[in-house]
Structures are given as structure tokens and as C-alpha cells.
Amino acid sequence: MAENNAAAFSRETTPGPPAGPADRRRAALAAWAPQFGLRLTTPRLELRVPDEHDLLALAENVAAHGIHDPGHSPFPGAWSDVPPRAAAGRVMQYLWKGLALSRPDYWNLGLVALLDGRPVGVQGLQARGFPQLGEAATESWLVRDKHRQGLGTEMRAAALHLAFAGLGAKYATSAVYEDNAAALAVNKKLGYQPDGIEVQSRKGEAAVLTRWRIDAPQWELSPAAGVRVSCHGLDACRALFGARPQATPSVRQEPT
Numbered sequence: 001m002a003e004n005n006a007a008a009f010s011r012e013t014t015p016g017p018p019a020g021p022a023d024r025r026r027a028a029l030a031a032w033a034p035q036f037g038l039r040l041t042t043p044r045l046e047l048r049v050p051d052e053h054d055l056l057a058l059a060e061n062v063a064a065h066g067i068h069d070p071g072h073s074p075f076p077g078a079w080s081d082v083p084p085r086a087a088a089g090r091v092m093q094y095l096w097k098g099l100a101l102s103r104p105d106y107w108n109l110g111l112v113a114l115l116d117g118r119p120v121g122v123q124g125l126q127a128r129g130f131p132q133l134g135e136a137a138t139e140s141w142l143v144r145d146k147h148r149q150g151l152g153t154e155m156r157a158a159a160l161h162l163a164f165a166g167l168g169a170k171y172a173t174s175a176v177y178e179d180n181a182a183a184l185a186v187n188k189k190l191g192y193q194p195d196g197i198e199v200q201s202r203k204g205e206a207a208v209l210t211r212w213r214i215d216a217p218q219w220e221l222s223p224a225a226g227v228r229v230s231c232h233g234l235d236a237c238r239a240l241f242g243a244r245p246q247a248t249p250s251v252r253q254e255p256t
Contacts, residue, residue, distance in 0.1 A: 037232070062143055147182065173195065173211065
């Protein structure tokens with residue numbers, strides 16, 4: 001299975017020179033914040049830390065289409081249960097905050113997912129005490145007109161590849177309300193296992209939040225491990241994320 005994972009997840013260590021103004025701008029940012037050099041690619045998507053241009057395009061897309069049906073509250077904190085324009089502003093604040101607060105013992109990596117060059121959602125990966133605990137939490141969402149196309153599964157698979165094959169995680173977790181059918185389907189499809197429940201107050205009523213977990217051996221055997229993912233710029237970020245030393249054996253090194 002290690003050989004299969006090596007084929008599915010490649011880490012490219014010698015990126016070529018920036019091709020245009022946007023690439024040069026990101027390279028300049030990466031000199032100060034190495035997350036800007038991190039990039040994951042899947043068969044249909046590119047995932048990267050958003051710069052100001054990505055943030056603006058994402059906010060405009062959220063304002064135009066929304067994230068979910070009005071009145072629905074699929075996420076803890078109900079942060080998205082507001083008019084689309086207000087949700088767009090909250091998305092920008094969340095991504096800025098994650099970038100500003102990241103350090104090895106606590107990081108919140110928010111990756112914008114681009115389809116055909118246009119931001120269509122966010123894939124999050126967060127951890128506390130990662131060097132000691134080896135546990136990261138996943139969360140994600142897409143704008144409404146990109147639902148039910150398999151993109152959520154693809155972007156989550158990329159995050160799991162980064163966590164397990166790239167950073168040496170022992171576990172990945174997910175928390176989903178029991179009435180969020182789409183997110184539950186992604187968890188089950190990618191091999192997460194039930195890990196208990198928590199009853200929360202949501203809009204003044206009790207709501208059941210289901211917890212899910214997948215460990216490294218389970219991931220090795222899951223459909224997520226078979227998704228081809230390429231990773232660029234990870235080595236410069238390893239210290240920032242507190243990557244565990246056993247992270248690299250199943251990762252194939254490839255030049256660009």
C-alpha cells in the first residue's frame with residue numbers, strides 16, 4: 001500500500017521559476033509566509049493559501065451564489081446562516097485569522113479550492129499540539145452551484161493526503177451535524193469511522209453533532225488514499241506545521 005500512496009501523493013521539491021506576475025507575487029509572499037508556496041493539485045482542483053486576489057474572487061462567488069440553502073445551519077457556530085454577502089465577509093475574516101495565528105503548536109490552514117482557476121470553496125485543516133498528538137481536523141464547504149459534483153470528496157481527499165502522507169499525522173477528525181447529509185456522505189465514503197456525538201444548542205434548539213475519525217492505517221486502505229494528489233512547496237512549511245519525522249517514507253520525491 002505504501003507504493004500505491006507514493007504514486008497517489010507526490011511532493012515536488014524543486015519548483016521552476018514563477019511564470020507570471022501572479023506567481024512572482026506569491027513567491028515574494030512565500031519568502032515571509034511559507035504557506036503561500038504550498039499548493040495541492042487533484043484531477044480537477046488546485047488548493048492553495050489565498051492571496052488578496054483569491055480572497056476577492058472567493059468573496060464575490062459566495063456573495064453571488066451563497067454556501068447553502070437559506071435557513072439551513074450546517075456548520076457549528078452558524079457562521080454561514082446569514083445573507084450571502086455577510087457570509088462572504090466572514091469567510092475572508094476566517095482565512096485571514098487562520099493565516100495570522102498559525103504556529104507549530106496551533107495552526108489553522110485554510111486552502112481555497114480553485115476549479116478552472118476560479119475559487120469555489122475552502123478546505124480547512126487545523127491542529128493543536130500536532131508534534132505531540134499527530135491529530136488534525138478537517139472541514140470544508142463549496143459555493144451552492146458546485147454542490148453534488150464530487151468536488152467536496154476530492155478536496156477532502158487532498159487534505160487527508162497532506163495530513164497523513166505529507167505531515168505524518170496519526171489521526172484526522174471531522175465534526176458534522178447529523179442532518180448534514182452531504183458532509184456525512186463524504187466522511188463515510190472516505191473511510192472515517194464514528195467517534196461519538198455531542199449535543200449542542202443550534203438556533204435555540206438541541207442539535208446532534210456527530211464526531212468522526214480516521215487513523216493512518218485506515219487511511220492507507222481507504223478510497224481517499226487512491227486519489228492522485230501532487231503537493232508543491234511543502235518542505236518550506238514543515239517546521240511551521242510541526243510535521244512529524246515519520247512523515248516522508250511513503251512520499252515520492254519528484255522534480256517539476
